[in-house]
Amino acid sequence: MPPIDTLYTSTLGAFEAAHAGFVQVALAVSAFLFVIGALGVFIRRNVITVMMCIELMLNAVNLAFIAFSRAHGTIDGQILVFFVFTVAAAEAAVGLAIVIALQRHREDLDVDSFNLLKG
């Protein structure tokens, strides 16, 4: 079994060369998704929407990782994506728990009405 790098270059080399524009396209999509997510975080006021937008940003980042992994011919980016998935799952679990707690206690999900961290 040849090393994985060699595997990529040997088996996918032709594919890569044929789709030279893939990385650029992927990065562009990633940036586009990220901006949408960021704008959603800043503009939307519903906590659940905000959390969804955060998920969108995380996935934009995942896409960028994949693109770079592909561009560099390394697997590191793809491994990092699994970490991001894990963190995102944990974050969603904790975040949704908070959302439920907020809904139960304040009956309100507008982020601007929560300023308990005020200095």
Next chain:
Amino acid sequence: MFAPERIVMVAPWMVLFMPLFGFLVLAFFGGLAKKQGRQQGMMVIATSCVFVSFALALATVWGLMALPAGDHGLHFVQPSLPLDWIDVAGFTIPLALLIDPLSASLMLVITGIGFLIHLYSVGYMSHDEERVRYFSYLNLFTFFMLVLVTGGSLALMFVGWEGVGLCSYLLIGFWFKKQSASDAGKKAFIVNRVGDAGLIIGMALAASYLGTLDLMELSTGAVAGKAEAFGVFGPFTLIAIALFIGACGKSAQIPLHVWLPDAMEGPTPVSALIHAATMVTAGVYMVARLGALYTLSETAMWIVAVVGGVTAFVAATIAIVQNDIKKVLAYSTVSQLGYMFLACGVGAFGVAVFHLVTHAFFKALMFLGSGSVIHGLSGEQDMRQMGGLRTRMPWTFWTFTAGWLAIIGTPFFSGFFSKDEILIAAFDHNTFLFGLALLTAGLTAFYMSRLYFMTFMGEYRGTLEKAQADHGSHAAHAGHDGKADNQADNQADDHGGHGQGHSGIHESPAVMLIPLFVLAIGSVFSGFIHIPQFVEPAIRVEEALSHPAWMPFLATAVAFAGFWVAYLMYAGALREMPAKLATKYAGLKDLLDAKWGFDDAYDSFVRNGVNGVVDVSERVLWKKVDAGWIDGVVNGMGRLAVELSEGGKLLQNGLVRGSALSILAGAVALLSAILWAQR
């Protein structure tokens, strides 16, 4: 064990230690003794410490003279402790004394007269609540004065110099509840600071140019070789003048004499000990001690002589118009100190020390005599309220007579010999100074005779007797017995601290009269000991004086003239004269009453000067620099912090989206920076 070599090495330390021991005992156990009513014991301790010190000083002198003489027939030892006081960069000041005829004779004067004055004070201060404190100061003074005269270097001398200044301040202001006494204490201290600044400068110059502060080295020719490297206005002149400024302050010479008359606010024995016999002569001692250094500078010698001569004359003229018995004696002291400096200035250092010693006897005697008078008159100090005391206070009268005869220069009394030698020295040197000294001798005879006649002769002019007339002659003793009742309320209410306890004119107790007798004997006979011969080897300046045979006669004639005029004007046919003269020469009278305007001049110059500085300091330093700039910066820092945090508070609004925006902005900024750096 009692070999002279060993005695002279140990006894001087003991001489120093005894008064210090007394001070420590009184300082630590005085409060307890006062609580238990045992002040008498404390006074005995203080007095006997000084007596032991005197006995040890006698032993020191005996041991010193039994030693084989060194160069130029000088007997000297330098007892030192086996450690250095200061040892910096090759400049060493050992803890060493210098015992030679000069310091030994002054040791005898300080401990001897000091003992007598302690003894006198036992009687004089017997009614004062604070007498333990008084005696502790007196002991401390004796210690520092001994350090001053026995110190082996200028630096050690300076320790004593400052110490006696401190004690002088404490004792002048002893009755500090009286405003004038506390003011006088402060005045003495501040004026002395001016002089001491000169002394410090002189010491610093001596240390840097001559490389030594050792009195033995400074007073030998060892430093003379260095003189050639410098010109007329070289370091010798500077050192001598700077040190002389210190001497002027301590010894009350013009223009720093203004504190001494005010110092009479202190108890009278203090005036006798500190402001007549010992401390004020410290300047004379220093100049005489450094005689060899002074003679290297013509300019400095000239300044010393002129300041001394002028002071002698000016103070004598002021003494003429004083009515306070102690003020007359104070100005007389200033005048006599002027004589001593005049003698120093013309190179007759031994003669100056001679006059120092004889003056210590007769002036201490007269101060104590005046204290006895003041004591007897329940605190009266105005001579116009005295008179006729020769019959009421016969012992005081007779002993005072001895002092009076000595100071006016009656032949064969002590003052005659020393003053005669000063006149001869001045005559050899400068006719103008001689004239001034001779005139001063006449004035001295005049004002002292005036004091004498006004106090002891004629009829009693005061009111004390009339008030007591119906009590009969036993009132005095009754009052004596009742004195314990009113000890507390007579501390600060009158001049002598003797309030209602004494009534009627009475002779002082024996404990006060014995010192008077001893000092009277000294005043009469101390002139027969030829001190110049004794101390001159220590000074190393030998002045061959001509001895014009007519000088004693001239001096006596002048003194007699002064005496005779005073007799006529205050006891004889011309009693109207003083008043007439005062109206005829009102301008001169005003000048003398104003003490030649020194106090007023200081008042206007110094006070206006200080006020000007204060004004500038208030307007610029305080209101601009301090309140404006410094406070502005400090307060500005505080305000800046408040303002910044007001702004920063807006960031912490707790809104999630705001925080998210900040995070994004930060990330973008960081990223931009990295990209920009790697471009």
